[in-house]
Amino acid sequence: MSKNQNNPNRLEKVYNFLEKFWLVVAVLSVCLTTYIVIDSGLAEAKFYIILPVIATSIWFMRRRLRKSYQKMVDAQEQEQQ
Numbered sequence: 001m002s003k004n005q006n007n008p009n010r011l012e013k014v015y016n017f018l019e020k021f022w023l024v025v026a027v028l029s030v031c032l033t034t035y036i037v038i039d040s041g042l043a044e045a046k047f048y049i050i051l052p053v054i055a056t057s058i059w060f061m062r063r064r065l066r067k068s069y070q071k072m073v074d075a076q077e078q079e080q081q
Contacts, residue, residue, distance in 0.1 A: 008073050015066040022062050026055035 029052040036045045 011069065012066075012073070015062070015069055019059065019062040019066050022055060022059035026052060026059050029055045 033045065033048045033052050036048050
């Protein structure tokens with residue numbers, strides 16, 4: 001038997017962790033970008049504005065993936081009953 005079987009509980013924990021991780025990265029990057037824009041000005045901080053956009057996009061993708069996975073697991077549980 002393989003050690004790397006897809007355990008639904010383990011995958012759910014991983015998806016939850018990654019979703020929360022990217023939410024924290026997005027919030028921190030917004031705070032950091034706000035500080036840099038205030039400190040350096042908008043012209044100097046144009047590059048830093050991209051970081052919160054990317055982090056927020058990844059968070060939304062992870063959230064959507066977690067929700068679709070949860071629906072799949074719920075559907076499989078319904079079939080087994």
